[in-house]
Amino acid sequence: MKNIDKLYINGGKPVRDTYLPYGKQEIDDEDIQAIINVLKSDYLTTGPTILQFERAVAEYVDAKYAVAFANGTGALHGACFAAGIQESDEVITTPMTFVSSSNCILYQRGKPVFADIDPRTYNISPLSIKKLITKKTKAIIPVDFTGQPADLDEIQYLANQFNLVIIEDAAHAIGATYKGRKIGSISDMTMFSFHPVKHITTGEGGIITTNNKEYYEKLIQFRSHGITREQNQLSENHGPWYYEMQFLGFNYRMTDLQAGLGISQLKKLDRFIKIRNKYVDMYNKAFQEVKEVTLPYQLANCQSNWHLYIIRLDLEQLKIGRKEIFEALQKENIGINVHYIPVYLQPYYQKLGYKKGICPNAEKLYAEIITLPLFPGMSDSDVRDVIKAVLKVIINYKKT
Template identity: 65%
Template sequence: MSDVKQNFIPYGRQSIDEKDIQAVVEVLKSDYLTTGPAVQRFEEKVAEYVGSEYAVSFSNGTAALHGAVFAAGIGEGDEVITTPMTFVASANCVLYQGAEPVFADIDPKTYNINTDEIRDKITDKTKAIIPVDFTGQPVDLDEIMEIAKENNLYVIEDAAHAIGATYKDRKVGSIADMTMFSFHPVKHITTGEGGIITTNNRKLYEKLLQFRTHGITRDISSLSENHGPWYYEMQFLGYNYRMTDIQAALGASQIDNLDKFIEKRKEIVQKYNKEFSHLKEIITPYQSPERNSSWHLYIIQLKSELLSINRKGFFEKLRQANIGVNVHYIPVHLQPYYKELGFKTGDCPVAENLYEHIITLPLYQDMTDEDVQYVINIVKKLIVEHQIK
């Protein structure tokens, strides 16, 4: 096999079939393009799949998180605990409401938020926890929900990576007060852009619905007055965060293939693990026996002390071989904006150390056996070439 593959292999990408295309075409030919019946169908299918009472779709995952933070009543002067090992949206949504994100360090084995760190960070100002199911592996939900109950906090689970994952045989999306899923094209299923919040709480559900539509309601029982059947009220400052029927139709079609997509991802992970687990220069992902990951990302950790090439060099050589590796993530508190807010290097040493050693390898359901084997061969070749003699 050649050392250079002609076709670029990205770290992730969407999988669209003819059924998906036809679902979107049907909406384009219908009377509804924005928020209409397809959105409701998609929300119902997601709620049924994860086992939640309600689901509210949004224009993207960040907007969904913002809606959840609002629905939890979080505002100026409040604190929300989250992880630094995530995309910036998990913390930015707190800032949008004028509250302060507080970063709890991660577990060095799972890379998820450390529950002991959560307990240490709780103050009188803490109002919620936003744990992140990093790479698709659920956080310790029982422990986190217990912490929240003891301290009267909301749990807003950022499950952008974890649709289809299970925790102790329960689907992610049915356990936390609110759970966010993302439908960006690199995720398991896509709506182009899009996100959703699932919940079992009727009051939170109603707040989320109103928040995504400018704070407007037509619910007669909620109106302060009523001028007639046309009447509506904007009761608070909401946002235009609605999903379109075009997006929802794609998502409703995609979810029919979700379990198949996850199984394919697991097959690829098994091949990676089989080939990489015996290499002393690499740490493969840990998988808790009680948490069934849906495998959004496959991340290896390089033991740089055993290699004569650093992580940057390893990354560049993989890219030169047309393998679209990435790094997930730069710890949020190390971003320049967050440093201006007072966060600094040393705040979360476990996450900071992990960041220096990780690389994300390609993982998506349309990878061919040849693609997977090519990635394996190049990684192993680089390891052999750059071992310390």
């Protein structure tokens, strides 16, 4: 194998002098003022700003209800609880995701079952799901990978056929649409994440949207220790101060500080998506003639919100390892990443008995992808730097 370091000898300079991260929050003075306003109010947590944020998100995605959580992981945990997942229940999900998508099943002592992906969209394959459904299957957790909606019609068909709950992990997908409908209004429950690299941020934070009142009430109670003060839910009532812990819940409450930031950020979401679309178009045009690169596939009648821009490398044509390409782009001061390591390859899951090879499409994809920088704080010049660096490493490498 040729030595990629040859690109940097004889005075070769990186494309950029400063480091460009793959993702970053976009915070302005309005966001800062929103937090200051909460600091000056009577509530820092469990106050009215949380309800305002929940209503704003529900309205944005056309859902009846929204329940905010301290983070997306807690939100997924709450959804698994609301769905009634318990010991011995099986839940089918994708391995091409962050570990939260399956850890939430383990928290309820259920069993994650990993379905393979569609090699075009990289989302969970409905055909693979169908083969894995058993009498123990309780739910499906599809993930809208990179912001591209999963094949929700086919997944819903299976859920209806086998009486399964759909908990959509849309951590990447706020603002995306599926056949004209907003993600967040379709599945039984949908989770959005507000981690700093997502479209909008609350620092940490997550939310579940649903049209089901029963799920909504369970989620509200679950995020606050299993406690309720609602009179119609109490087994007895000692007075106005009285509350009951009716099941073992958790402290997954979002703060009003987070919610205040979220309200401000949500107002900018459509603008952020527009900027991301622009940069994706720039990437697509730059790489469409590069035969060693496969561009992201776009599902018909759906609109990704482009949380991540992932390219797939033909390493056989390149005759170079993905690790070498990764390291070379880092030397160009391009902050790339890889999303994701298939969950069941993690040491903890291996100890649980999961084996390599159960999802061959996912494993092959993992070995061939890199994530390029994409966030609204980038400039056109930043995008052009990424393009130059990728072309330098992939194309010019052949000349070394």
